[in-house]
Amino acid sequence: MQFDKAKLAAYYKDAPDDISLDALDLSRIPAHVSLIMDGNGRWAKAQGLERTKGHRAGVTSLREAVTTAVRLGLDVLSVYAFSTENWRRSQKEVNFLMQLFAETLIKELPLFHQENVRLRFFGNLEALPKKTYMTFQRGLTETKDNTGMIFALAVNYGARAELTRAAALLAKQAQEGSIDPEAITPEDIEKNLYTAGLPDPDLLIRTSGEKRLSNYLLWQIAYSELYITPVLWPDFTRWDFLRALVAYQKRERRFGGAQS
């Protein structure tokens, strides 16, 4: 995707000592970056605050991540906001997050329009509280004609549930005769995932130092580069994003092929 170099340089002025925009090769920006935003609870605890305050601070980081991704010219930014396992958290925290998602989405609609961002969701939205569900539908409708970066939120998402759903959809298509079960290809599976039509993530960033995939995009990250930073999500800034991209560009991606 195109980006405005002058705008990007202005966005990345006042660099810290260890990193600057000059370290990035602007001709090799990845198409899709995905984020596992982890560490809100620990951030809050470290400050003697309630966990919910960590999630609120996480929204500020997310806003910056969206702006950064647009400035860098990514095609897709996706984020893991709520997993199928997150329902096991306290009712209070789950309610808070659902409310926060709805509230944030409405509040940020002007930002999405200003930045020409199109929303998309991964996950079973129908199981969400009605207000959150309706808000997400509104976000989809209101941004559907935007032509810039796709910002995808994984909410009530789990990779195993996604793959199970794809299997069920394909079984149904086979039953109806629209697909030959003997000839199912990886592309047929891809078409039945929530991420259908999107490029796979080139880079998956996980904050807070945990070395796990947590049931996230397991099919799609087959060849993604993983970058794990100890920075807690509420402390993650445009500079941390830049550090991740520079580290990514230093790696050689072989997609299972031999070294050249």
Ligand code: FPP
């Ligand atoms: C992980 O930290 C974070 C979450 C499960 C929630 C993510 C939500 C946000 C960052 C707010 C984003 C808002 C929108 C609109 C998507 P954790 O609670 O697991 O932290 P811990 O591991 O330190 O307990």
